[in-house]
Amino acid sequence: TQLLEQSPQFLSIQEGENLTVYCNSSSVFSSLQWYRQEPGEGPVLLVTVVTGGEVKKLKRLTFQFGDARKDSSLHITAAQPGDTGLYLCAGEEGSNYKLTFGKGTLLTVNP
Amino acid sequence: ETGVTQTPRHLVMGMTNKKSLKCEQHLGHNAMYWYKQSAKKPLELMFVYSLEERVENNSVPSRFSPECPNSSHLFLHLHTLQPEDSALYLCASSQEGGGEQFFGPGTRLTVL
Numbered sequence: 621t622q623l624l625e626q627s628p629q630f631l632s633i634q635e636g637e638n639l640t641v642y643c644n645s646s647s648v649f650s651s652l653q654w655y656r657q658e659p660g661e662g663p664v665l666l667v668t669v670v671t672g673g674e675v676k677k678l679k680r681l682t683f684q685f686g687d688a689r690k691d692s693s694l695h696i697t698a699a700q701p702g703d704t705g706l707y708l709c710a711g712e713e714g715s716n717y718k719l720t721f722g723k724g725t726l727l728t729v730n731p
Numbered sequence: 732e733t734g735v736t737q738t739p740r741h742l743v744m745g746m747t748n749k750k751s752l753k754c755e756q757h758l759g760h761n762a763m764y765w766y767k768q769s770a771k772k773p774l775e776l777m778f779v780y781s782l783e784e785r786v787e788n789n790s791v792p793s794r795f796s797p798e799c800p801n802s803s804h805l806f807l808h809l810h811t812l813q814p815e816d817s818a819l820y821l822c823a824s825s826q827e828g829g830g831e832q833f834f835g836p837g838t839r840l841t842v843l
Contacts, residue, residue: 624773653831662735662821662834663774708774712830717762717787719832721774 623647624711626722634730636698641707641725644691649711652685652692653719657706699729733757735835737822743841744812752807752838754822763805764832765797768819780805812842 625644633639643652651670655663667676669685669692676683680703682695696703706726710719735756744750756763765777779787780799794816796808805822819839823832 660836662823662836665831665833668831717764717779717781718776723771723773
């Protein structure tokens with residue numbers, strides 16, 4: 621069973637600060653997805669990274685896929701209260717429908 | 732309605748009850764999923780249907796019974812559940828073959 625470890629588990633910061641959360645595995649994934657889940661809602665896909673070393677930007681969010689396709693990071697610049705939520709990474713094993721999820725990082729951005 | 736919808740949003744049931752969760756996707760996808768989300772655990776994949784056929788069943792107890800009558804609808808029939816089955820049950824859909832999954836808002840289930 622492939623496992624994804626996310627760190628930190630909890631993060632509470634002030635508005636305007638920068639942060640990085642990590643998603644690590646000992647296994648290789650064909651792609652990795654990042655989701656954000658707000659209370660009472662389902663996860664919403666933010667980005668999919670496919671190529672080792674790939675960097676994708678989504679406004680203030682920067683996603684990076686490790687060269688070996690085993691790990692990924694999410695960096696948020698100048699965090700805002702609207703960024704508050706549970707950030708989940710999920711690795712795809714080929715195209716067999718199965719996504720392996722991490723436990724998530726619960727981010728709170730205080731005004 | 733757009734995206735993936737789930738009903739009910741909240742459900743409280745006793746251990747002897749029978750209930751069903753419903754999921755509907757309006758995205759034209761042909762694969763649908765049931766996940767269980769419990770506190771302090773990763774999302775657990777329960778079932779996958781592709782083109783209305785079950786392609787994944789992750790050792791889920793028989794008290795959970797899925798049904799996929801067509802590519803837009805997915806049900807999860809529940810009977811004689813246990814308190815440890817209390818969780819958020821999420822439905823998702825994707826194009827056949829995997830890739831990006833789109834989630835519904837979930838059903839918060841409490842088993843008394």
